[in-house]
Amino acid sequence: MTAELPDTTYAVLGLIDKVPGASGYELVAVAGRSFAHFWPISQTLLYRELDRLTGLGWVSAARVEQLHAPSKWTYQTTAAGRQVLADWLATPTPGTSSFRSGVLLRFFFSYRMHPDQVRSLLADYRSALAAQVEEYTAIMDKLAALSTPAARAGRLAALHGLRTAEARLQWVEEAEAQLEGDHFR
Amino acid sequence: MTAELPDTTYAVLGLIDKVPGASGYELVAVAGRSFAHFWPISQTLLYRELDRLTGLGWVSAARVEQLHAPSKWTYQTTAAGRQVLADWLATPTPGTSSFRSGVLLRFFFSYRMHPDQVRSLLADYRSALAAQVEEYTAIMDKLAALSTPAARAGRLAALHGLRTAEARLQWVEEAEAQLEGDHFR
DNA sequence: GTTCCCATGTAACCCGTTACATGATTTT
DNA sequence: AAAATCATGTAACGGGTTACATGGGAAC
Numbered sequence: 069m070t071a072e073l074p075d076t077t078y079a080v081l082g083l084i085d086k087v088p089g090a091s092g093y094e095l096v097a098v099a100g101r102s103f104a105h106f107w108p109i110s111q112t113l114l115y116r117e118l119d120r121l122t123g124l125g126w127v128s129a130a131r132v133e134q135l136h137a138p139s140k141w142t143y144q145t146t147a148a149g150r151q152v153l154a155d156w157l158a159t160p161t162p163g164t165s166s167f168r169s170g171v172l173l174r175f176f177f178s179y180r181m182h183p184d185q186v187r188s189l190l191a192d193y194r195s196a197l198a199a200q201v202e203e204y205t206a207i208m209d210k211l212a213a214l215s216t217p218a219a220r221a222g223r224l225a226a227l228h229g230l231r232t233a234e235a236r237l238q239w240v241e242e243a244e245a246q247l248e249g250d251h252f253r
Numbered sequence: 254m255t256a257e258l259p260d261t262t263y264a265v266l267g268l269i270d271k272v273p274g275a276s277g278y279e280l281v282a283v284a285g286r287s288f289a290h291f292w293p294i295s296q297t298l299l300y301r302e303l304d305r306l307t308g309l310g311w312v313s314a315a316r317v318e319q320l321h322a323p324s325k326w327t328y329q330t331t332a333a334g335r336q337v338l339a340d341w342l343a344t345p346t347p348g349t350s351s352f353r354s355g356v357l358l359r360f361f362f363s364y365r366m367h368p369d370q371v372r373s374l375l376a377d378y379r380s381a382l383a384a385q386v387e388e389y390t391a392i393m394d395k396l397a398a399l400s401t402p403a404a405r406a407g408r409l410a411a412l413h414g415l416r417t418a419e420a421r422l423q424w425v426e427e428a429e430a431q432l433e434g435d436h437f438r
Numbered sequence: 439g440t441t442c443c444c445a446t447g448t449a450a451c452c453c454g455t456t457a458c459a460t461g462a463t464t465t466t
Numbered sequence: 467a468a469a470a471t472c473a474t475g476t477a478a479c480g481g482g483t484t485a486c487a488t489g490g491g492a493a494c
Contacts, residue, residue: 074481075355082362093445106357113482115446138445138490157366160377161355169350170260172291174342176410177267179402181342192345217364224431225361228424235420239413246409259453278473298454300474323462323473 073120078156079107080117084127084143085153086218091132091140092118102222105204105229106165118143126152171196175243186247194240197233204230258305263341264292265302269312269328270338271403276317276325277303287407290389290414291350303328311337356381360428371432379425382418389415 080099084090087098095118096111109117118141121127126149129141145153171193178186207226211219265284269275272283280303281296294302303326306312311334314326330338356378363371392411396404 075358076481079358082365085365086362091445092447093443103358103361106352106354106361108351108353108482110483112447112484116481134444136491137443140445153362154365157359157362158370161359161374165352165354165356166293167291167350167352168293169291170346171350172410172413173260173264173288174346175413176288176291176406177271177338177342178406180267180270180339185343189346220431221361221363224424224428225357227427228357228360228421231420231424231427232417235416236413239409239416242412242416243409246405261453276473277475278471293454295455297456297475301453319472321463322471325473 076107076109076113077117077120078153079103079109080114081121081126081145081149081153081156084121085145085150088144089142091142093140095143103225106225121149125149183247187244190240190244190247194237197237197240200233201230201237204233261292261294261298262302262305263338264288264294265299266306266311266330266334266338266341269306270330270335273329274327276327278325280328288410291410306334310334368432372429375425375429375432379422382422382425385418386415386422389418 080095083095083099083103087095090098092115096114099109099114118127118129122129122143125146127143127145129143131139132142133139171189174181174189175186178189181189204226208223208230211223211226265280268280268284268288272280275283277300281299284294284299303312303314307314307328310331312328312330314328316324317327318324356374359366359374360371363374366374389411393408393415396408396411
């Protein structure tokens with residue numbers, strides 16, 4: 069009967085649970101560094117979820133005055149919030165992750181492009197993927213030192229991105245090989 | 254000055270260009286079978302784009318009366334529409350594909366779960382990925398016979414999905430191995 | 439003295455979704 | 467008689483985005 073909240077709400081709840089006592093501003097930064105890779109949220113949205121979560125009584129907000137910076141609100145999960153988080157984590161996940169790729173969409177219509185355009189589309193995709201590989205590798209390196217359960221989870225999440233990007237780089241190779249091969253048929 | 258239309262508009266435009274003379278109903282079905290895997294759109298949205306495209310003069314609509322079924326509208330790209338499509342295909346793609354994964358989001362908070370819950374999360378993910386492998390393999394098999402440029406593009410798009418799903422299955426293996434290994438530390 | 443960081447918020451928009459309505463025709 | 471297929475559409479909602487506003491303290 070709980071009106072079906074979006075996963076984003078639980079994402080923010082989980083983040084506050086993970087980083088208690090952080091301000092909205094800090095949470096935006098942490099979200100950008102952590103789960104943004106598989107669950108991006110904008111600043112506006114995060115602040116909206118903060119309001120919702122306090123309204124629901126799942127997190128509590130406390131005003132903190134600062135000397136060398138503006139005053140801020142800090143957040144913590146309540147007992148009710150932690151229970152809700154645990155319940156959400158226990159519910160089976162609708163496995164299908166939503167995915168939209170502008171590259172693949174264009175590639176799907178590549179028969180309407182000049183071969184050079186297709187080549188440059190693939191080249192751009194390759195460098196975007198290479199950047200991803202760098203990014204995920206850097207995250208894993210940074211977390212390699214830590215041995216907490218949270219760090220282990222983060223490392224494996226990054227590994228998921230890494231394996232995905234690597235496989236797609238391999239695909240670029242295959243696609244390029246196939247396109248060049250067809251010139252001689 | 255062309256007001257920045259969403260990629261979905263061009264997706265539908267490209268589809269009409271690919272399957273000229275199809276009805277909205279048929280286009281919904283074709284979209285579901287083809288680019289839905291990397292660019293899903295609902296029926297309502299597709300019909301809305303049909304209105305927009307005719308309004309822009311990029312496609313023309315013709316009423317067709319049928320004997321054994323209700324009358325229908327059929328669509329074709331105009332010369333202007335084909336030009337717009339070519340222009341869109343020529344513009345560099347903002348490489349970053351948007352991706353949201355409920356599985357990874359939960360996994361990111363897996364340190365708040367019982368080990369059995371993590372196991373079942375991974376198991377569910379594995380079977381979802383296995384289903385994807387089946388799906389993409391089936392598409393590639395179906396297109397293997399055809400040697401048109403469009404079929405080749407579709408086959409490679411499916412291969413992209415296949416390679417991605419395979420890599421993620423491999424990741425599930427790695428994740429499971431790591432979780433079980435940690436029991437003895 | 440301008441620019442960057444901290445900190446929170448408002449306004450407007452629209453893409454995309456789900457649910458539902460309608461009605462004819464063909465198949466079971 | 468019921469169910470599936472063809473065919474198009476309406477209504478309502480909300481999640482997520484971009485752009486912008488504000489204001490103080492710190493750094494260059």
